Amino acid sequence: MTQPRTKSWRGIHAELLRRINEREWLPGSIVPNEVDLAEEFGCARTTVNRAMRELASAGLLDRRRKAGTRVALHPISRVILDIPIIRLEVEQRNASWRQSLLEQSTCIPPTRITSKLGLAQNTRMLHVRSLHFADSHPFLYEDRWINIDALPDALKADFSTTSSNEWLIENAAYTNGDIAFSATNAHGEIAELLDTQEGAALFVVDRITWNKQAPITSVRLSYAPGHRMNTKI
Amino acid sequence: MTQPRTKSWRGIHAELLRRINEREWLPGSIVPNEVDLAEEFGCARTTVNRAMRELASAGLLDRRRKAGTRVALHPISRVILDIPIIRLEVEQRNASWRQSLLEQSTCIPPTRITSKLGLAQNTRMLHVRSLHFADSHPFLYEDRWINIDALPDALKADFSTTSSNEWLIENAAYTNGDIAFSATNAHGEIAELLDTQEGAALFVVDRITWNKQAPITSVRLSYAPGHRMNTKI
DNA sequence: TAGTGGTCTAGACCACCCT
DNA sequence: GGGTGGTCTAGACCACTAC
Numbered sequence: 001m002t003q004p005r006t007k008s009w010r011g012i013h014a015e016l017l018r019r020i021n022e023r024e025w026l027p028g029s030i031v032p033n034e035v036d037l038a039e040e041f042g043c044a045r046t047t048v049n050r051a052m053r054e055l056a057s058a059g060l061l062d063r064r065r066k067a068g069t070r071v072a073l074h075p076i077s078r079v080i081l082d083i084p085i086i087r088l089e090v091e092q093r094n095a096s097w098r099q100s101l102l103e104q105s106t107c108i109p110p111t112r113i114t115s116k117l118g119l120a121q122n123t124r125m126l127h128v129r130s131l132h133f134a135d136s137h138p139f140l141y142e143d144r145w146i147n148i149d150a151l152p153d154a155l156k157a158d159f160s161t162t163s164s165n166e167w168l169i170e171n172a173a174y175t176n177g178d179i180a181f182s183a184t185n186a187h188g189e190i191a192e193l194l195d196t197q198e199g200a201a202l203f204v205v206d207r208i209t210w211n212k213q214a215p216i217t218s219v220r221l222s223y224a225p226g227h228r229m230n231t232k233i
Numbered sequence: 234m235t236q237p238r239t240k241s242w243r244g245i246h247a248e249l250l251r252r253i254n255e256r257e258w259l260p261g262s263i264v265p266n267e268v269d270l271a272e273e274f275g276c277a278r279t280t281v282n283r284a285m286r287e288l289a290s291a292g293l294l295d296r297r298r299k300a301g302t303r304v305a306l307h308p309i310s311r312v313i314l315d316i317p318i319i320r321l322e323v324e325q326r327n328a329s330w331r332q333s334l335l336e337q338s339t340c341i342p343p344t345r346i347t348s349k350l351g352l353a354q355n356t357r358m359l360h361v362r363s364l365h366f367a368d369s370h371p372f373l374y375e376d377r378w379i380n381i382d383a384l385p386d387a388l389k390a391d392f393s394t395t396s397s398n399e400w401l402i403e404n405a406a407y408t409n410g411d412i413a414f415s416a417t418n419a420h421g422e423i424a425e426l427l428d429t430q431e432g433a434a435l436f437v438v439d440r441i442t443w444n445k446q447a448p449i450t451s452v453r454l455s456y457a458p459g460h461r462m463n464t465k466i
Numbered sequence: 467t468a469g470t471g472g473t474c475t476a477g478a479c480c481a482c483c484c485t
Numbered sequence: 486g487g488g489t490g491g492t493c494t495a496g497a498c499c500a501c502t503a504c
Contacts, residue, residue, distance in 0.1 A: 009473075021406040021444075033489060044475045049490075059315070065482040065490045074321065074402065079314040079412055082292070085307055169307065173254040177466035179312055183416035183434040183458075201416040201434035209466070211254075225416075233410035233442070242492075266470060277494045282471075298471045298501045 013051040095134035101160040103129040117215035144219040177209035246284040328367035334393040336362040350448035377452040410442035
C-alpha cells in the first residue's frame with residue numbers, strides 16, 4: 001500500500017476523500033475552510049487548495065466564495081471516456097485493423113445533416129463511408145460528412161489508405177463538439193455490411209465537431225453487435 | 234467575446250491552445266519549457282505550469298520530466314459524462330419521475346454476477362428490480378444486485394419509496410467501479426415492461442462498484458428505445 | 467549528470483457573494 | 486461588510502529520466 005505523505009497534496013486529497021467516503025463529513029455539510037485545514041495539516045494554503053480543487057472538479061465538493069465548501073449532496077459519477085482513433089481501438093484489442101472504403105464522393109447531404117451543422121440545405125459536402133475490420137470481422141461502419149468549405153484539402157485526400165477518421169484528427173483542428181451514444185436496430189445495407197441479421201442491436205456513436213463556429217464533420221459510427229465501451233469510475 | 238488577460242493562467246491556457254489548434258506548434262514537436270514560457274508571458278512559472286497541466290490532463294500535451302513537453306500526436310478526445318441519479322435524469326427532461334418496484338428479495342444470483350463481483354457462487358444477495366417512468370412512459374428498467382455483507386442496512390430499506398439507485402448513492406460509499414455501455418435487443422419481460430416490441434434496440438449501461446476491495450452492487454440499466462446519452466467535447 | 471516538470475511555501479491581492 | 490475561495494508571485498527543493 002503506497003501511502004502518500006500527509007503533507008503532499010495527494011496525501012491531503014486522499015485524507016479528505018476518506019472523510020467524505022466514510023461519512024465523517026456528511027453530504028451537504030460545510031467543511032473547514034482552506035486556512036484551517038492548512039493549519040491542521042501543517043502545510044501552505046495553496047496545497048490544501050490543490051487537493052480541494054481536484055475534489056471539486058471530480059464533483060465531490062461544492063465550492064463557492066464566501067459560502068465555503070460543502071460535501072456534494074449528489075456526488076455525480078463523472079465518467080471519463082477516452083475515445084481513440086478507430087485503428088488504435090482495434091489494435092488495443094490485439095486485432096489487426098483494416099478498412100474498406102465504400103464511398104468517397106461530393107454530394108448534397110440529407111437535411112438532417114445540414115440542419116444539425118447549421119449549413120444551407122444545398123451545401124455540397126464530402127461523403128465518406130467505410131467499413132472497419134478487426135482481423136477479418138467487421139468492426140464498425142462509419143458514415144461521415146465533411147464540410148468542404150472548412151476543409152478543402154479533404155478533397156485531395158485518399159481515404160482508402162488513411163482512414164478519414166485518422167486523416168481528420170491529423171489535419172483538422174476542432175474546438176468543440178457534441179457526442180451522443182445510443183442504440184439502433186441494424187437494417188438493410190448496414191446489417192449486411194456488419195455481417196449480422198436484420199434487427200440486431202447496434203451501439204451507435206454520433207459525433208459532430210466544430211472549429212469555433214465553422215462545422216467540420218458529422219459522423220455516425222455503428223458498431224458490430226456485442227460491442228461494449230468500457231471505462232473505470 | 235470575453236478575452237482572458239494574457240497573464241492569467243486561463244489566458245495562457247487559451248493562447249497555448251490556439252498555438253496547438255492553429256498548428257503553430259505541430260503535433261509531436263517539442264514546445265518551450267516552463268521557464269521560457271514564463272519569461273515570454275511575463276509571469277511566474279507556477280502560472281504557466283497551471284495552464285500546461287490543464288492541457289496535459291485534457292490529452293493535448295505530453296509532458297515528461299527532462300524530456301520536456303510535446304504536442305500530443307493523437308489528441309484523444311476525452312469525453313466527460315456526468316451520470317446523475319435516475320430521478321434527476323428524468324427531471325432534467327422536464328418530465329415527472331415515478332418508479333414501480335417489481336422485486337425486492339434475497340436470493341442467489343446467476344454466476345455471471347457473482348463471478349464479476351468476485352464473490353462465492355452461493356452468496357445470497359439482495360435482488361432489486363424496478364421500472365422507472367418519465368411522466369407516464371417507461372424510461373428504463375433497472376436490474377440490480379446488492380452485496381448484503383457490505384450493506385446489511387439495505388435489507389431494512391424500502392425501495393418502493395426511495396429508489397435503490399438513490400438509496401445507494403446516499404448510503405453507500407464507493408471507491409471505484411467499472412462502467413460499460415452497449416446495445417441489446419429487447420426480449421420477453423423487458424420488452425413488455427418498456428412497452429416496446431420484441432427485438433427493439435435498447436441502450437444499456439452496466440455498472441459495478443466497489444468500496445476498496447468489497448463489492449457493493451452490480452446493476453444493469455436498460456433504457457427505453459430511442460434513448461440518447463449526450464455530452465459535449 | 468544535468469535539464470525538465472512536479473510540488474511546496476509564505477505571502478499577497480482580488481472577485482465573488484452570503485449575510 | 487467581510488469571509489471565502491481563486492489566483493499570482495518569487496523562490497526553493499525534489500523526482501524523474503533522457504542523454
